[in-house]
Amino acid sequence: MNILFVSPYTPSPIRVRPYQFIRHLAQRGHAITLVCAADNAAALTELRAICRQVVAVPVRRTDHLLAYMRALPGALPLQAAHCLTPAMVAAVAHEIKQGKHHVIHIEHLRAAEIVRAALRQCGDGPPAVLDAVDSITLLFERTLRRGANLSSRLRALIDLARTRHYEAAYPHRFAAIAVTSPEDRWALLTLNRALDRPGGCPIIVAPNGVDLTYFQAYTGPRQPHHLVFTGKMSYHANEAAARYLIEDIMPLVWAKRAEVTVTLAGAEPGPRLRAYARDPRITVTGAVPDLRPYLTEATVAVAPIRYGVGVQNKVLEAMATATPVITARQATVALSAQPGRDLVVAGDASSFAHAILTLLDDDERRAAIGQAGRLYVERHHNWQQSVSRLETVYASAGTSLHHR
Known part of the structure; x- marks a missing residue:
């Protein structure tokens, strides 16, 4: 198929889902034309070697702000306005007018309105498939309850009602929808039934995967009594998890074993997270070129997710390296992994601390959980x-009515 792939950011190993979709679709013989916001020069170079064509549109900070201001008086979610710039819409419309694409793949809510605006300009076009990834409504509801800071809760509050109504209309605006988990599918279907006309296009679960060649099982020596938490630290849910780990869980661990060390590995930690590095037992890396060394040197990976939606890649990547994982139940909702065998599930800070201390003292159980986690991911x-x-989604889109 000839696929027009529209993304509000440059797909990359950090933006792993669209990046891997593009890579594997190209390997399976599909021709990809990518239109995306230009925010990662290195990734663009790699994508140009994979795609038939890459159209990278510069989107400045002021462009984002102007798009938010245009959306604010109306009903459009600010998330949907994020990259809704004239240049992005024009680039997509230009490709649609070529008439050479069998389907449009839309990455995330943030690109949905770009494609809808371009289709309105063109009057017609190929069926549009939305990879919603997650239910942003569900994420905002959970952020309101447990957000790491006031600003993240305020942003969720401002956009929640708009996003509810926008996501409720998904099945009547697109030819097909993909999400990462059954929970997100349930959330979108529930919104559709409650706030819009029930029915419409199919919603299909296409889970996140792991590059099993890149993230290989590691069975060598590990740094003793060392924990790791990975993720982009500027993301509010990751910041909340990191703060919970350091401020609530680790004091209970250190009360029993003062020698335990922790690494927070991921880009853009804020001032509060960077300040943790004053403690010699805590390392805060900032951006790193490769997370694998941090996973494979750790005795245990800890992911004390406070709230979130969809599939947690940080959990899957740790499991793929055969690093035993302790995580919150929220992170397992989208998985079919068996707690106690494939990973360890904990609830409050006390149970997290107990799980950490227990695993640190049990070499055989750590090895068994690490191996089972790798097998689960495979x-x-x-x-x-x-x-x-995803190809099934495209096929269904070809026979579905698509709406503007």
């Missing part, structure tokens, strides 16, 4: 399987 989170489901 069986259930292969990108080829997810891309095959």
Whole structure:
């Protein structure tokens, strides 16, 4: 198929879902034309070697702010306005007018209105498939309850009602929809039934995968009594988890074992997270070129997610390296992993501390959980399987009515 792939950011190993979809779709013989916001020069160079064509549109900070201001008086979610610039719409409309694409793949709510505006300009076009990824409504509801700071809760509050109504109308605006988890599918279907006309296009689950060649099982020596938490630290849910780990869980661990060390590995930590590095037992890395060394040197990976939606890649990547994982139940909702065998699930700070201390003292159980976690990822989170489901979405889109 000839696929017009529209993304509000440059797909990359950090923006892993669209990046892997593009890679594997190209490997399976599809021709990709990518239109995206230009925010990662290195990734663009790689994508140009994979795609038939890459159209990278500069989007400045002022462009984002102007788009938010245009959306604020109306009903459009600010998330949907994020990259809704004349240049992005024009670039997509230009490609649609070429008439050479069989389907439009839309990455995330943030690109949905770009494509809808371009289709209105053109009057017609190929069926548009939205990879919603997650239910942003569900994320905002959870952010309101447990957000790491006031600003993240305020942003969720401002956009929640708009996003509810926008997501409720998804099935009547697109030819098909993909999400990462059954929970997100349920959330979108519930919104559709409650706030819009029930029915419409199919909503299909295409889980996130893991690059199993890149993230290989590691069985060598690890740094003793060392924990790791990974993720982009500027993301409010990751910041909340990191703060919970350091401020609530680790004092309970250190009360029993003062020698335990922790690394927070991920880009753009804020001032509060950077300040943790004053403690010699805590390392805050900032951006790193490769997370694998941090995963494979750790005795245990800890992901004390306070709130979130969809599939947590940080959990899958740690499991893929055979690093034993302790995480919150929220992170397992989208998985079919078996707690106690494939990973360890904890609830409050006390149970997290107990799970950490127990695993640190049990070499055999750590090895068994690490090996089981790797096997789980191999069986259930292969990108080829997810891309095959995406191809099913494209096929259904070809026979569905699509709405503007």
